[in-house]
Amino acid sequence: MYEKVGNILKMAQESNTAAIAFICMDYVMARSVVYAAEATNTPAIVMLYPEHVTIQHTTGFKNHAALVKELANEVKVPIGLHADHDYTYEAIMHTIDSGFESVMMDGSMNDLDTNIALTRKVVLKAHEKGVFVEGEIGHVGLAADSDNHNEDLYTKADAAEKFCKEAGVDSLAVSIGNAHGEYKETPHLDIARLEEIHAATSVPLVLHGGSGIPDDQLLVAFSKGINKFNLGTEFLGKYYNAVAEFASENAGNPDPVKIINLPEYAQSKLQPYLEGRMKTLCHF
Ligand SMILES: [Zn+2]
Secondary structure, three states: OEOOHHHHHHHHHHOOOOEEEEEOOOHHHHHHHHHHHHHHOOOEEEEEOOHHHHOOOOOOHHHHHHHHHHHHOOOOOOEEEEEEEEOOHHHHHHHHHOOOOEEEEOOOOOOHHHHHHHHHHHHHHHHHOOOEEEEEEOOOOEHHHOHHHOHHHOOOHHHHHHHHHHHOOOEEEEOOOOOEOOOOOOOOOOHHHHHHHHHHOOOOEEEOOOOOOOHHHHHHHHOOOEEEEEEOHHHHHHHHHHHHHHHHHOOOOOOOOHHHHHHHHHHHHHHHHHHHHHHHHOOO
């Protein structure tokens, strides 16, 4: 059942757990998430990374919003739809007009006051349309650049408090030792910092760069204010592996339309992985 992200995060907050937002570049990934959520009776969020439309052309904005809502309404469990990192007012408005009722305004590469001003402008317009807005304070950088070790980029509790109050965001992405992409070595979340941020704010907190953080650290973070957890790199890697296995298993298959069996095959490989992630990490 299609559900607003704000309601799913409220459920996560009440249960002291996190909903996983999975980056889905196409229908196969989205369908795998929706049916894994249904199989485990776990609310989940299908997330679009806008560059997958604008640069890699794996789907379209309107098309993606519609296909996720159609899939969501095939099942009973709550399924949310969210757009990940947009960086400008214009880009966010385009995403919203395409059918997304939950978006992220990432102004985190700017200084605090500029980030507040940019995000505030988005929030005012988005709220008029009933749209939920995630902001980011501190900066979640790239694991490839070892940004997860750079404490200068970490979120500070007093800045988070000011940002939430002045920008008016509905949820907040934090930088506490996490980074995007594949970590060079095991990351260590700064839990003491998370506790300070959680005490200084009241909105659900969001953890980006979820691939490769050990489960025990994640579960602690989810008990201390992280209510949305973004997972992309690991899931995309599993999808690639499924496609490679399909190609290898069908190498001698003379059927010229064998490609039509790829989506079902990939889903059969992805769904057990997704169900495992939900069972281990989400406790609604
Ligand atoms: Zn991110």
